[in-house]
Amino acid sequence: MNHKTPFWVWGLVLAGAIALPLFLHARGMDFYVSMLSRMMIYGIAACSLNLILGYGGLVSFGHAAFLGIGAYTVGILITEGVTNGWVGFAIAMGLSALVAAIIGAISLRTRGVYFIMITLAFAQMIYYLVNSIKAYGGDEGLNIKQRSDFGLGLDLKNDVTFYFVVLFVLVLSLVLISRIMASRFGRVILAIRDDDVRVDAIGFASYRYKWVLFVIAGTLGGLAGALMVNHQNYVSPNLMHWTQSGILMVMVILGGVGTLTGGLWGALVLLILEDVLAEYTLHWQFYVGWFLLAVVLLAPKGLAGLIRRKSTRKGGHA
Amino acid sequence: MTGILLLEQALNGLQFGLMLFLLASGLTLVFGIMDMINLAHGALYMVGAFLTAWLVQLTQSFWLGVVLAVMLTAVVGMLLEATLLRTLYARDHLSQVLATFALILIINESVRMIWGSDLPLSMPKALSGPVELLPGLRYPSYRLVIIAVGLVIALLLYLMVTRTRMGAWVRAGASNREMAMAMGINIRHLFTGVFGIGAALCAVAGAMLGPLLAVQVGMGENILILAFVVIVIGGIGSVWGAFVGAILVGFVDTLGRTLLPMLFRELFSPQFASAAGPAVASIAVYLLMAVVLFVRPQGLFSGR
């Protein structure tokens, strides 16, 4: 966990996260519980992107593809009658990992803007490929009749139950990311972000480390996608459009690049902003745009940078 | 029969490629000289199209509308550069992505607020008929005009970049900005000028393609991707690379969409062909880019 924020703060946040849906449900406001679930799912997606973007310094413009792969895998499986959540999610994550391995192997041979472009190209390829699969909805998307079944007495149709499942996955993801970044592997990754040529020069094959990180991030993205199709009961190729990748990047940058929970906060802020503004005006994107612009110009380290005090980063742990 | 079809599609490919070139040349110059990723470039294309549609209605003259729209868009572009974009040159690519992404949202919604989600724009009546180029080949005269406009502008750009003083400055700035500054070139004015020209080129493309592709909010995002693919293939900073890349992409995309499904139907079972054909056709351009990057990672004509 972030060494600057003491444990009791996290405990408080977690307690709040657990109490909130129960409170809302008691008030009959299940709709808001569902909204929160959606925000957390995007939070997981943004945190997965933050792994390669924030910690790895790799500007990947095709991350939404992994969400799409995860979502479509589970969606197609359910449509074909395979509703077991464990199986569905495992295959979704496995497929995401495989695709990430292939895309990473090719893209990571390039640098800078070419890396950005080639990840974008791959994402577009996947977008168009999925778009052309008429059997599963094509450009109209795919509706699923039921949600994943994990047994254990969990009915995912229940908004509160679903919320806790998502919360569980979110906490697990954050713990995982935190441990990874504090490990030997994580230190190499942070060094690569500073100077990958030097990392090679002290004896690490930096390409391999970048590749493994890319696969981990893709897998986590696939997991987010699997949750997303469950939440929406629907998935469309639009989930993989490059503008979606852009939105994920915005969430990461907004929340603070390279911080553990930056992606989560960025997702929350952006989605809350969207929902609130959409109530008042049809042109909410206009205001969101100005907000984002203000953040870039005034808060270069994202919102997390505004709150955080400048201090020595010990252990290379941002 | 197929020969005529091929020729027609080739002309379509050329036409599309030339318009892509207009977009890509501005983009590659901005990227090459100012080292800035500008996602809002497509938005300028859209603004050009909307302004054209609006001014054509006002003036009741297609060409007058186009000329005015192009000039206005250039002004908009230069204002944008002088106020906002200038502050991004020194920032990292990530900040540029975020800021110009925000700009897309703002510009898209602004257009929607002013004109609504789309505006009608039709080609001039005089050009709405076909021309018989060869026996059996009737080609829309409007598209021929687009090709002509594209080629003329390409030639003018070539002359400007290679023969004029400004062009020399641009080339100097593209290869070494500090050196160019040290030699006394007013970098700020140069940048604003380059951006203005880029915006004008976007507007021309938007105006020309408007009658064919429909003038609507969001038209920029789709074509922007292709423009980026073009400059990656051609090599960042190279206008000649943008030209070659754009023609290549125009051909591959247009011909791919007609030929690949046909080819697939010849080679594979009808079910596979009807599913895979269009799919592969739509990704043909990206496959091309991946191949180019694999073989020559810096693009075909990179100056770096």
Place this chain on the structure above:
Amino acid sequence: MNAGALLQVNDLVKNFGALRATDHVTLDVQPGEIHALIGPNGAGKTSLVAQLSGHLPSDSGQIFFEGQDVTAMPTHARVRSGLARSFQITRLFKSFTVLDNVALSVQARSGNSFSFWRPVQSEKTLTAQAMAVLHELGLQDRAQDPASELSHGEQRILELGLAVATQPKLLLLDEPMAGAGPVESERILQLIQKLRAKVAILLIEHDMDAVFRLANRISVMVNGALIATGSPQAIRLNPQVVAAYLGEEHA
């Protein structure tokens, strides 16, 4: 081919378009020796080092390390074999502390770094070994400071330290004292002296006093080609060398 040479470079050629940066260079470094490489700016010394470290591919020629052909070997593999390099323009991990910079080098040669769960800060051995290196460098008091806050001279020392911490058999030092003040330069010199006999060194340096103090042998490079190799005395007296280089430099 010089039998027993730790590093053997044969007929290395590198062109940048029309510019011949490395012109049929043949040289060797013996175990335990300090072999200095001098020459005017732009002579191609850094390009040569980049080829030896694996950062720049050669057009033709061979590089042998401990008798093994490493010409096509990637940089990180060469480092693992014991051939390490420091950079002329400081390349440190600016967001890390001084200690963690060195600890990373130590980590590179100690075990598997595809470890995802155990916090690296809990590895006492790594930290201890890194601190030991810092003591050697004289930077132990700066251990917890971010590397970006070091003075330029201290950064040059750390730069050297990163390469040394990989426990190499041969060090390629590219102007280790570049930009360092007199105090730090002296410290770097002492460090190199201490390494002598334990680690072979190919040293690029402009500081002639340092070169003549340290070197067992000196090679002179002009316009990409080696024009002379020999003991410091021989080089001093070589008329070609004096004409091409020492005359201007010895100001």
